[in-house]
Amino acid sequence: MTVGSKLHKTLASLRSAKADMETFAMETKDQNAQQLFSSTAKQLENAVNSISQRTNSIEQQEPQYKEKQNLQGQSTMQSSTNLQNSTMGNAGARNAQGTKGKNKKRK
Numbered sequence: 001m002t003v004g005s006k007l008h009k010t011l012a013s014l015r016s017a018k019a020d021m022e023t024f025a026m027e028t029k030d031q032n033a034q035q036l037f038s039s040t041a042k043q044l045e046n047a048v049n050s051i052s053q054r055t056n057s058i059e060q061q062e063p064q065y066k067e068k069q070n071l072q073g074q075s076t077m078q079s080s081t082n083l084q085n086s087t088m089g090n091a092g093a094r095n096a097q098g099t100k101g102k103n104k105k106r107k
Contacts, residue, residue: 004062007055018044
């Protein structure tokens with residue numbers, strides 16, 4: 001796992017924690033707890049912004065990270081295409097068999 005991918009994972013976790021804090025702030029009736037949760041959400045937002053900037057910098061310094069992401073995207077698209085083709089091929093074979101069966105019954 002590259003530094004860039006680790007940072008992306010960390011960013012996702014921080015965004016999730018921020019959303020949780022915002023939810024807790026809205027759901028609680030305790031004013032002190034609301035302030036605590038809101039303050040924590042703001043701190044997490046600052047961390048997200050800082051780490052996002054660092055992530056962008058790392059990605060520019062690690063061209064292989066971008067390359068891996070592109071290759072993974074291409075691999076995912078190819079896998080999806082293969083799956084669609086195999087599914088359509090199976091459906092086509094079933095339809096062809098179904099047609100033969102129907103033609104035999106008509107005769």
